[in-house]
Amino acid sequence: MAPEVLPDGRLHGACVGILAGGGPLPGQVARAVERAGGRVFIIGFQGFAEPEVIGHWPHRMVRLAAAGEILSALHEHGCRDLVLIGPVRRPSLVSLRPDAAGARILTRIGKALFAGDDGLLGAIVRVLGEEGFTIRGAHEYLPGSVARPGALGTLTPDATARADIALGRHVVRQLGRLDIGQGCVVQGGLVLAVEALEGTDRMLERVATLRQPDRPGGVLVKMAKPGQERRADLPTIGPRTIAGAMAAGLRGIAMEAGATLITDPAACTAMADEAGLFLTGIGGGDEKIT
């Protein structure tokens, strides 16, 4: 079911509920919904959502596990479509302290709480769907922030970098099949680092000490997991990723086109061009990299 879109492309006045983690994307989704004529109500997850990002819109800060409070606030504001956006650290059960509805929902999520990220996010999306909501991907509201195929800035990968991208893509594909992570760093045919629970920023930190001084560059490859719930947890890059890649001495970043969100494409492009890094959108398959 597509969002209700008026003939002029504006959203019908219905309210979009935004379940907000950290970073600037929740605000960007809210702006995009408003620009299209819709309304938003934001649930900011305590400890993750940034008040200065979501404060401009009707919102409530809520504990992650206060599912009863979350569901009733969303119903109260007439939200039918929901967007989950912005990073949230994987919660520990001890810290959750669910409310009554939260405990019932945790039971329904059940075993997936102990699975990899795909399993957990898939279960959350399924439970919210059962509660009558339609879950939408942030990329549906931010088409301009989704990586496209090819170069984003002025630089393009050379032959060495393209070979590293091809190897990195193969590696991340395998990792993704195992529900492990969305990224790796390859330098001149050598896999320097593989991302698991620590995330991209911490992986890039250690790459600075693993880089081989006598090999060209090095490339960060980010891709969605093949089986992942694309309405939650798409790979995301932003100015911090570019800064991390620069600090690690990399030559560029390859990201899956159509499946990677860029938090601030203009800033990322400017930083990358300035630093001499390429940013390139690649396909998820095994086709030739250009």
Add this chain to the structure above:
Amino acid sequence: MAPEVLPDGRLHGACVGILAGGGPLPGQVARAVERAGGRVFIIGFQGFAEPEVIGHWPHRMVRLAAAGEILSALHEHGCRDLVLIGPVRRPSLVSLRPDAAGARILTRIGKALFAGDDGLLGAIVRVLGEEGFTIRGAHEYLPGSVARPGALGTLTPDATARADIALGRHVVRQLGRLDIGQGCVVQGGLVLAVEALEGTDRMLERVATLRQPDRPGGVLVKMAKPGQERRADLPTIGPRTIAGAMAAGLRGIAMEAGATLITDPAACTAMADEAGLFLTGIGGGDEKIT
């Protein structure tokens, strides 16, 4: 061709050349050769081999790339069998400064210098074979230091740990196929960390901050790469690995039986028993874990 073994199990007087990196294993191989009636000559790689480990035997400290000096010293001492043992950081070409023979050998190693570890070590073993040496695995001299199937100390993995071992084994198998690394850490079905160039010790360091407080334990799984040259770079654990696993809050270590070297089995067992960790040898295939 087996080592020349006398009817009483002693090695014939021929000299075994030990190409020594760091850690205690080069000394243990030397002792084992002597105990079997053989002689040793040790090439200690500068910056890696520990003088206090190898100093007890005839030896020479040599730069890694001084292949001419290495080969002539080995020939001079009548070495026919060679053992490569002890960790050596992957050298950078810039730091190598090969001698004349070294430059010729680097040319023969060629592209493998830029491949993953398997490719490089395989090429080194091949070149040394072409020079007339027989390359032997350290495990041939240290059968008591090779992990055996089943529990090493008094503790055994429970059902949760066995499930984590099964997942970790599958993950490391895939990583190994890609020539990435030999280890990963799994906790309650979640892959916390995957080892690439940083090695096991550094991976364990970050696991301390990635462990999930509400899940049981966590397990380090170490296995050889399926295609790897087993006469070089077998997975190794030692007291430092046990200490790292303890600091990371893990429940135990599973290692591939027949393909993992334990630098000091008695100390490892004592430390693990004391700390409540299990140490268990597992098969390389997909059979049931007990």
